[in-house]
Amino acid sequence: MPGFEIHHRDPASRARAGTLRLAHGEVATPAFVPLATKAVIKTLEVGEAAELGYDMVLGNTFHLFLSPGHELIRRMGGLHRFMGWERPVITDSGGFQVFSMGHGTVADEIKGRQAHGERTGSVLEIAEEGVRFRSYLDGSERFMAPETSMEVQAALGSDIALVFDECTPFNVTREYTARSTERTHRWLDRCLAWHERHGPPDQVVYGIVQGGVEEDLRRASAQAVAARACGGIAIGGTLGEDKAQMYEVVGWAVAELPEERPRHLLGIGEVDDLLRGVELGMDTFDCAMPTRLGRHGMAIVPDPGARWRVDLAKGRYREADEPVLEGCPCAACAAGYSRAYLHYLLKARESTAARLLTLHNLAYLQRLMAELRAAIAAGRFAEATAAARAGAAPWELAPALS
């Protein structure tokens, strides 16, 4: 049976290291979870996540519902078999995607970025029953209710299903946030009820804490979710307009959560956010950042002053003979490719560049989380995070053997 065990706790923070036991295997936590949004890690094979050291990937209910359809994936033996991945899978509920369409720019607001020209379809009606919207693929009218989301996730056969929630936008009234959060709680009950009757018995259901940036609403939402029989708890929605506020909001929520249940932070994965998220007691994280940055020519580097990234498409790297990151053990750096070569491939629009940078970025975050797990176990978590914040690379966080 699925379960979660905490092995080590950092005495100076809420950080903990543990093991998530799921239907398809174990996940060592704290862990970053790469996105296999559309049943593939963009530019990679899903199976390469295992070679990178990842235990779990995240699939997307909304996108797979629209194409190729959950019934097709069920007939093909489920999402694991369909995409060639035998380890744990978490599926998000589709709420974020559905409400991103409805609220127009909420995805951009939440992520603090432009939408990169992605087509996002349109919402026709948001009601208590569920959401009617147009498919961004063919314009057909579709409907998603909490029960639909759970049914899709049951067909996909994920190890962890997330409940269908309203991802409350930032620029709304306290009143709207309160009503929206209440509806999310009612939808949580409907999701759990559906799952209890029809869901795969070994699929863990995570509730989602909403509540915007209002302290009392966030705390109340965390309490409400914790009061339900969720196997785990995710924190979602608007986390604020800057990082300081995000950390504060997450802190309010975590303070209300039971110690023994696993916690997932939705859509967060920058290096400094992972460090702080682990300190705040989060166990798993997912984010498009490492893969999306890679596709746009950016490599994660241990440079806090440069937002932990270097943009290899910049002209200054045209003749840069050094590797993406000196000493990095990832496949792209170990192969000896120069920044100049990657710059050239980016300019030539060769997809190999996106692939190499995706491999680098995912390898970086995997190693970072592995070192944080080891540091928590060894009682040197504070030193490790301090070193990382000061610009140490992940492989420099372990003390030299001697």
Added chain:
Amino acid sequence: MPGFEIHHRDPASRARAGTLRLAHGEVATPAFVPLATKAVIKTLEVGEAAELGYDMVLGNTFHLFLSPGHELIRRMGGLHRFMGWERPVITDSGGFQVFSMGHGTVADEIKGRQAHGERTGSVLEIAEEGVRFRSYLDGSERFMAPETSMEVQAALGSDIALVFDECTPFNVTREYTARSTERTHRWLDRCLAWHERHGPPDQVVYGIVQGGVEEDLRRASAQAVAARACGGIAIGGTLGEDKAQMYEVVGWAVAELPEERPRHLLGIGEVDDLLRGVELGMDTFDCAMPTRLGRHGMAIVPDPGARWRVDLAKGRYREADEPVLEGCPCAACAAGYSRAYLHYLLKARESTAARLLTLHNLAYLQRLMAELRAAIAAGRFAEATAAARAGAAPWELAPALS
């Protein structure tokens, strides 16, 4: 020092199996040579060609001259180091690309296909001295003479350089073909003269046989090239309007070539053409086909009646649970991906599909050529080619051990 050794000959055809010894290693022949046109095998890393079993790849003088520029590649340590490939490289001369622009649709004529919407720039002047043209990248005016091509290839540091030739189009008079072929021979002399004074001593120069589809001109061109001190000989240009004519034209040329020098067939790589090309005595082949087909959703399969390919983008594969090719040992098939999954990835425009099909197609041709080499050595080449033409997969060409 570079050299070529023939180990085995098929008694019933001109097929031979040998070893090409080059500055960066050996190439077992007959061999297919994957394209690393722009210093990368599209969707792969060049180094993956070695994992697939390939000894040599082909880089493109014209494209690398325009970007990133041969001087930059020289400063970065040469093409091998730049693209992370330590084995042999052959570079084509740029003649084909330059004259494709000049003759408008000659590339399509020769290849019998549409140009896939590639921008090809424009030729400003073709003269005895060389060719002036506009770069397709930035519209700047550039000049390429035989000496330029050799200088670029010297800077790239390829193991085999091809001389700069005029790729004579199909729809021209006999008179034009004769004059064009004569100029190609004069350019061959200029290339060899430049290389003798300035070229890397361990770089082998291949002359190129032209002469269109006129038997006397082809034979005369082959004799002319054979009379020069070329380390190897390539057959290029218009090979006819159908496969029967292509084989006839290649046969005329080969009949005039010395046995002891290696022979390359430019731009030819369909399965039946490889079988016939080896029978006709060709040692190496390059072609965009396997990689281009892969990017367009097509997999090579042992089906002579379907042009040796299956188009996985077709709707009939939407729920096809079988692998791309049953029994295929390639990474994509061995991973167990269904045709349905690849179909879905193609529809979702995920670059992973192009990568998987490129891996499959290159693995297929590598194994085919390896089996043909083994068959020539074992004295069962005729049986192997007959089996392949009857629809046997490459791994079915070796007789069962017993």
